[in-house]
Amino acid sequence: MLGEICRRRLAEVSARPYHFSPDLSRPIPSFSQALALPGLSLIAEVKRKSPSQGDIAALDAPAVARAYEQGGARAISVLTEPHYFAGSEEDLRAVRQAVGLPLLRKDFIVHPSQIPEARALGASAVLLIVAALGELTGAYLELSRKNGLEALVEIHDERELDIALEAGASIVGINNRDLVSLKVNMDTAPRLGELARSRSFEGLLVAESGYSTPEEVRSLVGRFDAVLVGTRLARSGNWQKAIEALMAAADYRRI
Numbered sequence: 001m002l003g004e005i006c007r008r009r010l011a012e013v014s015a016r017p018y019h020f021s022p023d024l025s026r027p028i029p030s031f032s033q034a035l036a037l038p039g040l041s042l043i044a045e046v047k048r049k050s051p052s053q054g055d056i057a058a059l060d061a062p063a064v065a066r067a068y069e070q071g072g073a074r075a076i077s078v079l080t081e082p083h084y085f086a087g088s089e090e091d092l093r094a095v096r097q098a099v100g101l102p103l104l105r106k107d108f109i110v111h112p113s114q115i116p117e118a119r120a121l122g123a124s125a126v127l128l129i130v131a132a133l134g135e136l137t138g139a140y141l142e143l144s145r146k147n148g149l150e151a152l153v154e155i156h157d158e159r160e161l162d163i164a165l166e167a168g169a170s171i172v173g174i175n176n177r178d179l180v181s182l183k184v185n186m187d188t189a190p191r192l193g194e195l196a197r198s199r200s201f202e203g204l205l206v207a208e209s210g211y212s213t214p215e216e217v218r219s220l221v222g223r224f225d226a227v228l229v230g231t232r233l234a235r236s237g238n239w240q241k242a243i244e245a246l247m248a249a250a251d252y253r254r255i
């Protein structure tokens with residue numbers, strides 16, 4: 001699945017003109033500072049559909065983002081991939097205008113032009129998926145920093161953790177979902193999080209995918225800096241309430 005999505009995204013992105021020159025003097029909120037606040041931070045995702053779930057919810061991106069912000073999310077992830085997730089660049093631009101929280105551009109970054117584009121649209125950070133970028137991860141990380149962006153470097157196994165650490169990632173996301181098979185294993189994030197810390201990783205750790213109950217979220221307190229939640233929130237219908245329920249469980253001081 002990951003290969004199919006990336007091939008399609010690369011074809012689309014490389015066919016359009018490269019014309020992004022973001023204004024780097026325009027201030028944007030810090031993604032890492034939001035994640036480093038005391039307790040477990042919640043990154044709430046605007047997600048309409050996905051390859052594993054099909055249709056999730058017909059969301060108005062800025063309205064949902066405002067509810068996420070009111071509910072206490074500390075950052076918002078906006079999917080901008082159009083075919084498999086029904087997102088768009090316009091969603092990112094509109095969410096930037098609607099909320100003050102830092103935004104993560106959630107997409108399949110496979111072409112350098114997507115990085116300055118993300119900054120121009122108002123993102124504070126981009127997602128870099130090691131399974132997609134492999135040894136190019138370091139180069140994309142550097143390009144992100146040059147464009148005034150932070151990067152959530154996403155891994156799913158030990159080899160990808162090695163690549164992320166070698167690349168100098170300071171925010172590592174551990175995805176419980178295998179993006180090739182789409183299977184979710186909730187032991188993945190805790191196991192690899194522990195491994196990262198045992199290898200002296202002192203940056204921020206984010207647990208991703210499959211979180212839907214306060215108990216699951218609570219289990220991350222003291223082990224992760226943030227959790228990224230999409231489907232559970234998007235489906236809730238009452239986004240602010242759903243966030244508040246998850247935050248109540250997460251709002252513990254770091255142990």
Ligand SMILES: O=C(O)c1ccccc1NCC(=O)[C@H](O)[C@H](O)COP(=O)(O)O
Binds near residue numbers: 179
């Ligand atoms: O969600 C999918 O089905 C998916 C399939 C292929 C590539 C990526 C995919 N999801 C991206 C994500 O990492 C999630 O959107 C994110 O972690 C939130 O997960 P969830 O809370 O389980 O919706």
